[in-house]
Amino acid sequence: MIGNLECWTVWFNIDNPGWTGDYEKLETLRNAGYKVCKQPEAVRCRTVHTHIDAKLTGRKLTCSPSVGFFCVNSDQDWGKTCLDYEVKFLCPCNYVDAPTKPPFDLRMAFALCFGCWTAWLDRDGPGGTGDYEQRDLFSRPICDRPGSVQCRRTSNHQAALKTGQKLFCTPALGLVCINKNQPSGQMCYNYEVRFLCPCPDGLTNVPPTSQLISSLPPLQSGIKNKPIVLYVVLGAIGILLTIIALVFIRFKIQRKRVLNVNERESDNTGNYESKIGEMEISTPPPSYSVAVMEMESEEL
Missing domain, CATH: 1.20.5 (Single alpha-helices involved in coiled-coils or other helix-helix interfaces)
Known part of the structure; x- marks a missing residue:
């Protein structure tokens, strides 16, 4: 919902149906190290593997922006258990606690070691409210969990984080630069991005080791790290x-x-x-x- 300057977060999945059910609550996500805005405007809940809307799976569950998601096995009809679900939230693009680096994920580390970079993508210009190169808005599908992202100016290929402008550049989100957030009435530059995803057909196109190490997120304590x-x-x-x-x-x-x-x-x-x-x-x-x-x- 770019017109309202709102952006969707990455899909979160920190739990599995297990013994009691599947719990993707906001409080649990924050305790695990993920950063989500204090009052999300909306929420989407779906199954992890088939991407079916949670409300269409025939389970008794809760999917709420203020709570998040949870499904309790004991609440289900006879012979049924909760499926594995994931959630994402709609937050302001310029919210203070935007996720700059998500908690460490083995799948992300695998993509960093055995991944391929996409082409440079530029779907928007700085006109209007800003430049929005969000992963979910590209016509070409991008992998669900990129291992890394690179953002740069379209004109001179300067790294986005070295331009001095206030912006977001994360694997989950992509790039977002809002004109009103820039100092002295300055407008955002025109940016392009590319993502590191698993390689198709076993191909590899991995950047230098130093670049991979610098893009690795720090290891944080959380639910996913406990196992x-x-x-x-x-x-x-x-x-x-x-x-x-x-x-x-x-x-x-x-x-x-x-x-x-x-x-x-x-x-x-x-x-x-x-x-x-x-x-x-x-x-x-x-x-x-x-x-x-x-x-x-x-x-x-």
Whole structure:
């Protein structure tokens, strides 16, 4: 709704239907690190995979600009559970808490490492209220979650963020420059943008590594990051338990070897002593031999 200087946010999806339901509430989004205007004018709710309007899915749910979205499994008819939904909000384009960098997302990191840049796009001019190169307004479809965005002046290709003008340039939004926000009655320049999206047919066209690193968003704590931290902790615990198990098994094997050696030594010692005993029994003592000789001499 450009005439009213309003822009749609990116689609948010921080939860899944899980055990209790799907919750994409405004409060939860803000706690996760996403920034949404304080009073959205409107909201759109749809399924993640098929993009069907939430109200047409036959589920009992809430989709409200003041609350956001939530669907509770226990509220559904017998045999039905909530689907996976996503939401986006309509906010003023120049709202103070506009999202400059969204929380870290693995899909965004994947696009940065294995992505292709679109062509430079310029659908609007600075006339009227400003220059609006929003992702959702291009006639050519742009991927839902671009990994990065580049904004520059059309005339001399100067980076938009170095022009000194007040504007927004984000992967989720695209570029928005409003004339009335510029100092001293200045008008916005004419800008163009391009987005980094997953490559079609396995093609790659990745910018230099330094450019990728500079465009990576900072890691923030949030709901989406918790599973990643949990997996890392569980992995470390698994490795530690594996090491302990290996040490214990090695100790058991070594102890068994020592016991076997002791048993063999004990058996050898017993055999030796028994042989000595047999030798002592079979060999008559010297006194017995002398007595026999004396008896023989008397008989003679």
